[in-house]
Amino acid sequence: MTTDAIAEPLESRERPTRLRRRSDYVRASKFGARYNTPLLSIQGVDQPHGQSLVAQAQPRFGFTVTKKVAGAVGRNRIRRRLKEALRLGGRLGAQAGQDYVIVARRDALRAPFAEIIFHMSEGFRRLKNRKESRGKQKLKDGRPAQ
Secondary structure, eight states: SSSSSSSSSSOOOOEEEOOOOHHHHHHHHHSEEEEEEESSEEEEEEEOTTOOHHHSSEEEEEEEEETTTHHHHHHHHHHHHHHHHHHGGGGGGGGTTTTEEEEOOGGGGGGGGHHHHHHHHHHHHHHHHHHHHHHBBTTTTBBBBB
């Protein structure tokens, strides 16, 4: 049993909504903004417009841990740690209407749990700031972009 996890959550939170289709992962990889940390990489993209308004209210998350990172046991452990960090952190500032793909790196296996939570929340914050600043860009002639 590891000692780096939080002993008792402050309140019970529901599971994060997951990405299930390969096309969602590909869309995030191709068209999404990316933020890299030493432990993970986060890709964020707007949800497709075909989603219902209820489903679009919540951010959705997908997790990728490749075979290069660790064996099957290590990959599953990393995935469990990432899911628990999201659950305990209350989605850590992820925006509604966004799809996120979290790609783990090898260091996520041995990193303290608090460090995983910090890097995830920092990644979501940076992607949000990047999206907001992109919306305020101006065209070359000085007019605001549509």
